[in-house]
Amino acid sequence: MYVAVKGGEAAIANAHRLLADRRRGDRSVPALTLEQIAGQLALAVDRVMAEGSLYDPELAAMAVRQSRGDLIEAIFLIRAYRTTLPRFAASSPIDTGRMLIERRISATYKDLPGGQLLGPTFDYTHRLIEPDMAGDGLVAEPVRRDPGEAGPAPRVMDILGDEALIEGDGADDGVEPTDLTRSPLAFPAPRDLRLQALARGDEGFLLGLGYSTQRGFGRTHPFVGEIRIGEVEVEVDLPEFGFPVVIGRVRVTECQMVSQFFGSKSQPPQFTRGYGLVFGQMERKAMAMSLVDRALRADEFDEERRAPAQDEEFVLAHCDNVQATGFVEHLKLPHYVDFQAELGLLRTMQREHVARSTDGTSPCGAGQPVGEGGEDVDE
Structure with a gap:
């Protein structure tokens, strides 16, 4: 426990007052509203929700404003708030095949x-700065959008699966997934636990x-099978009803990578998978997650682990930006003792x-003689 020096409590209170003043900024400029942040900085809000493990755009916008735009600090705030919430039930697995698609591409x-x-x-x-951004940045007319306009679409991976050209997705393995928020991370970690850790891991990391896997540190340079962004229904099984009940929708990004061949004596050659799924519109994060997911499956395909991205403990123990922030930033707290x-x-x-230098012994070791010219004597 750190003990503040005398007068530290008053200094901390003043630091908080100064922080609040800087956060508000110039009083002649209107204050940011949560609606503005959630609507106009939506991708920042999505990252806070994804890495904070809590889907609530209003709370995430509040955290972004409170943190002055420091997204890792905002993620920390959301994680801390999340621990205070009761858990009423566990939802059924979402069906991304029934997604109301806003964006869907395949390479x-x-x-x-x-x-x-x-x-x-x-x-x-x-990627050029637009002068219009100096103003309100609005297009001439609002663009109407219907998230369900495209309707549900079959997954690209199902096309390959129908021809037995890609491994199965493991959806019917019957194993109850581990909950990372309730169970500590342990090694070796099953794939479902790894995916949870990656889903809320730091995007930059x-x-x-x-990127390292594409440069040869991980043996994977895959194809983007499909990226899809849109809203999915969240269902909860209620024993009183005997059937799942839709409690809302969340926007998610799903990425499935088609990776290199694999075959064995018992299985024919086939493509392998990398998978990523995160809250909001975060396709760069979902792509990176799917690349790392495939790299971490090295043992499943008898591949030698030689790269950082293939080292399960290195990746999972260091990808969490809240843990990393706490460990790095604690260095600036008092360590006087x-x-x-x-x-x-x-x-x-x-x-x-x-003392050793003045009595003729070597500074490199007590009692070692010093030779002529001040050089150590070789033994």
Whole structure:
């Protein structure tokens, strides 16, 4: 436990007042509303929800405003709030095949059932600052959008699965998934636990690891089988009714990668999978997650683990930005006692060093003779 120095409580209170003042900014500028943040900074809100493990756009927008736009701090706030919530039930697995699609693309099939739907994307922009952004940034007329306009569409992976060209998705393995929020992470971790850890892992960390696999550190350079973004229904089984009840919808991003061949004496050669699923519109995160998921499955395919992205303990123990933030940022809190102990030890070692130098012994080891010219004598 850290003990504040005398006067620390008043200093902390003043620091909080200053933080609130800086957070508000120039009083002549209207304050940001939660509706503005959720609507106009939607991708930031989506990241906070995904990595905070709590789907609530209003709460996520509140956390973004409170953290002054520091998304990792906002994620920390959401995680902390999440621990105070009661748990009433566990939902049934969502069916992304029935998704009300807003965006759906595939890099493996040009003409696929249900068609390609670009949706809102930066993919084809010129990445040039637009002068209109200095104003309100509005288009001439609002664009009407219907999330269900495209309707449900078959998964690309099902097309390959019907021809036995890709491994199964493990949907019928009958194993009850482990809940990462209730059970501590242990190694070796089953795939369902790894996917949970990756889903709320830091986007930047996973992006770097995913990139490393494409550069040869992980033996995977896959094809994007499908990315789909849209709303899915959340259902809960109620014993009183005897059938699942829809309690709402959430927007998710799903990515399935088609990776390299695998075959054995008992199985024919076939494609393998990498999978990613996250809250909101976060296709870069979902893609990175699917790349790392495939890399972490090395043991399933008798592949040698030689790259960081294939090291389960390295990836899962370090991908959580809340844990990483706590461990790194605690260094700026008072460590006076620890530092004084090491400072005293260093001064003692220096005095011993000087004493050995003056009595003719080697500074490198007590009692070791010193040769002519001040050089150590080789033994």
